[in-house]
Amino acid sequence: MQAKQQIIPPQYTVKDYYKWGDNPRMELINGYLYMMSPAPKPSHQEVIVKILRQIDTYLEGKKCKVYGAPIDVCFAKHSIVQPDVTIICDPKKTENNFRCEGAPDMIAEVLSPSTKSKDETEKLALYERFGVREYWIVDPIKYTVKVFLLRDGEYMLPPVKYSMQDRVKVDVLDDCYVDLNIVFSGLVAEPTRKRSRPRRMTNPND
Numbered sequence: 001m002q003a004k005q006q007i008i009p010p011q012y013t014v015k016d017y018y019k020w021g022d023n024p025r026m027e028l029i030n031g032y033l034y035m036m037s038p039a040p041k042p043s044h045q046e047v048i049v050k051i052l053r054q055i056d057t058y059l060e061g062k063k064c065k066v067y068g069a070p071i072d073v074c075f076a077k078h079s080i081v082q083p084d085v086t087i088i089c090d091p092k093k094t095e096n097n098f099r100c101e102g103a104p105d106m107i108a109e110v111l112s113p114s115t116k117s118k119d120e121t122e123k124l125a126l127y128e129r130f131g132v133r134e135y136w137i138v139d140p141i142k143y144t145v146k147v148f149l150l151r152d153g154e155y156m157l158p159p160v161k162y163s164m165q166d167r168v169k170v171d172v173l174d175d176c177y178v179d180l181n182i183v184f185s186g187l188v189a190e191p192t193r194k195r196s197r198p199r200r201m202t203n204p205n206d
Helices: 014-020 042-059 116-120 122-130 180-184
Strands: 026-029 032-035 065-068 073-076 079-081 085-088 106-110 134-139 144-151 160-163 167-169 177-179
Touching (some): 014 026, 026 122, 042 065, 042 085, 042 106, 042 177, 042 180, 073 122, 116 122, 122 134, 177 180
Parallel strands (some): 106 134
Antiparallel strands (some): 026 032, 026 079, 073 079, 085 106, 134 144, 144 160
């Protein structure tokens, strides 16, 4: 009986990621390449800006910094991503002024139809594994935020869920709140589309 051939997953590295450049934009998770969606919708960007503005105002003159996409966050040899919102409190992680080396303190991802599955599965597992202390999943269609907090190396389940009328405490910061009414007010609703799995690429030229 012929032995079943073992399928070895692709193991691309951060070196490969930079070799291919940013056309098309990609993320690398556990050695797999993921095509990033085309330029986000204006409402997606509006949500990011409104979150960034509130956090950045609080952080003025403080050690921690907040960044909006695109900023490369390198977790390991086989994983590098570009979160929508990133808070970094250890200046050594960005001292090369090139990328964030290691886990940020907080990450927020704003869902879109093409990234929803990846943000809620692959990225959730990645951020938990490497110790991101706080992870927000922001849904601009349902006007909700799910907050995952790391305790003893694992995210507490179920996550805490907030809606449009809430002010969300940024757990990694002492007294910082994000007003979701400000974040979601005035958004133009996007049409609901069929959810798709994120596209794994075996080659960036696919």
